[in-house]
Amino acid sequence: MSMVNPTITIIGTGYVGLTTSAVLSNAGYKVYAVDTDQMKIDTMKEGKAYFFERGLDDFVRNGVESGRLMPTTSYEDSVPHADIIFSCVGTPSKDDGSSNLDYVYCAAESSAKCMKDGCIYVQKSTVPVGTGRGVIARIGNVNPNLKFDYVSNPEFLAEGSALFDALNIDRIVVGGDNHKALESVLRIFKKVDDFSKKLDHSKYKAYVGFYSGKVVNIKDSDFSQREVRTSLESAELVKVAANSFLALKISFANSVAMLCDTVGADVTEVMNGIGLDHRIGRAMLYSGLGWGGGCFPKDVRGLISVYKENNLDSPIINATVEVNNGMVAYVVKKLQRIVAIGSCRIAILGLSFKPGTSDIRSSQSILLANRLFDMGAEVVTFDPQANREARKELSKGVEICTSIEEALKDSDVVVIATEWKEFLEYDWKSARELVSGNVLFDARNRLDKKILTDIGFKYVGIGR
Ligand code: UGA
Numbered sequence: 001m002s003m004v005n006p007t008i009t010i011i012g013t014g015y016v017g018l019t020t021s022a023v024l025s026n027a028g029y030k031v032y033a034v035d036t037d038q039m040k041i042d043t044m045k046e047g048k049a050y051f052f053e054r055g056l057d058d059f060v061r062n063g064v065e066s067g068r069l070m071p072t073t074s075y076e077d078s079v080p081h082a083d084i085i086f087s088c089v090g091t092p093s094k095d096d097g098s099s100n101l102d103y104v105y106c107a108a109e110s111s112a113k114c115m116k117d118g119c120i121y122v123q124k125s126t127v128p129v130g131t132g133r134g135v136i137a138r139i140g141n142v143n144p145n146l147k148f149d150y151v152s153n154p155e156f157l158a159e160g161s162a163l164f165d166a167l168n169i170d171r172i173v174v175g176g177d178n179h180k181a182l183e184s185v186l187r188i189f190k191k192v193d194d195f196s197k198k199l200d201h202s203k204y205k206a207y208v209g210f211y212s213g214k215v216v217n218i219k220d221s222d223f224s225q226r227e228v229r230t231s232l233e234s235a236e237l238v239k240v241a242a243n244s245f246l247a248l249k250i251s252f253a254n255s256v257a258m259l260c261d262t263v264g265a266d267v268t269e270v271m272n273g274i275g276l277d278h279r280i281g282r283a284m285l286y287s288g289l290g291w292g293g294g295c296f297p298k299d300v301r302g303l304i305s306v307y308k309e310n311n312l313d314s315p316i317i318n319a320t321v322e323v324n325n326g327m328v329a330y331v332v333k334k335l336q337r338i339v340a341i342g343s344c345r346i347a348i349l350g351l352s353f354k355p356g357t358s359d360i361r362s363s364q365s366i367l368l369a370n371r372l373f374d375m376g377a378e379v380v381t382f383d384p385q386a387n388r389e390a391r392k393e394l395s396k397g398v399e400i401c402t403s404i405e406e407a408l409k410d411s412d413v414v415v416i417a418t419e420w421k422e423f424l425e426y427d428w429k430s431a432r433e434l435v436s437g438n439v440l441f442d443a444r445n446r447l448d449k450k451i452l453t454d455i456g457f458k459y460v461g462i463g464r
Helices: 015-026 038-045 056-066 102-112 131-142 162-167 179-197 232-263 267-275 296-309 315-325 327-336 364-374 404-408 428-434 449-455
Strands: 007-011 030-034 069-072 084-087 119-123 148-152 172-175 227-230 345-349 378-382 413-416 439-442 458-460
Touching: 007 015, 007 102, 015 030, 015 056, 015 069, 015 162, 015 179, 038 056, 038 069, 056 069, 056 162, 084 102, 084 179, 102 119, 102 131, 119 131, 119 179, 131 148, 131 232, 148 179, 148 232, 162 179, 172 179, 172 232, 179 227, 227 232, 232 267, 232 296, 232 315, 232 327, 296 315, 315 327, 327 364, 327 413, 327 439, 345 364, 345 404, 364 378, 378 404, 404 428, 428 449, 439 449, 449 458
Parallel strands: 007 030, 007 084, 030 069, 084 119, 119 148, 172 227, 345 378, 345 413, 413 439, 439 458
Antiparallel strands: 148 172
């Protein structure tokens, strides 16, 4: 057993597991990446990710070619070698909003059968507070003589900037009972930080700053300043509380936007004014169609369930969801006041839940496209990366185009539903000749109202 240069096994190759295994192998660790899905493992072996994430393919390819990243479908071939195991499996929502922990427990029980003594089992999957104790008990039941430690180590990377986030660690939270185990996990990421300090990060920066407002400059920052050691329960709660707070910020901005529409203020100006207060910050105050994705919807509902299970209520978190659930209807209502939706050809630009990813889980853009289609509109759509993924979620009659121009052609209304750079940097002057109507609904408030108006568009935003 070597805790100086430990061998690592990562279970689950979703956004977190795949990115983490790619980064750790590039930083010099020997990493087994386990997934039961043969397609995901085969794609990794070819040196690629099975989803779109800027820069990630290079890391996967380097890892595999160096021999340090070893994708496999077998626990037996990977877990016995591990000094440290990271569990990165999915925790989808059940119908009642609580988290389905089947994969979390299954990964732990399968590992328990072949873990070696002294191994550290690290939970990166987002789980409700209290789950860690349950996992410890289950591992103990399967393998009563096993000596192991358990650490909660929540992950904070965001899709679209996953690689940048994994390499620019703004804080690393570790929670558990054994202080030595916490230090071993921190050491793993200290080495990533050292590795990262030597890299040029410009290649995978497209949506950083522009999107998340992340400003950490790791080159001048001591890693120890970014370490947070907590109890097991606190670390579990940090993750869902952080995501719920970020979702709350967005819902707050959207609440202010709705007032702006009525009183004639501009929400972008208001948020710029608010965001410069360093206690508040500008990030996550971009109003628009609302939040989606594989994390916020699941984690906020999960936290509400935890309150309920403890006979508590959190009106502020309930309201966060309520505001978000109303955003698509709000956009439809605003559009209805301008055009007769049922007789329009509407081009929806952007289908992924945010720019920089092909992920369409809980995408507000897709909800909007389907809603407009149900109201009788002819709906045409385009996304730079998520066309294929969106097909199964879009109503049958919604058309998917292969270019922006094809979507724009003869449309009465253009909606920016996801703020891809391709749309923000588009030559909107030339677009005027393609479209039939002149309404441009910027449902992410990212275009310049004055420029668009000067070109001849009737610019509509949310709260501006
Ligand atoms: C989120 C968190 O930001 C990560 O820190 C966390 O690790 C991750 O969840 C997770 O739990 O795994 P992610 O869902 O990838 O990351 O994306 P975000 O950038 O947080 O965006 C979420 C949604 O909020 C998107 O639909 C986006 O369009 C929307 N959003 C974001 C806004 O409407 N306004 C904003 O100002 C920011």
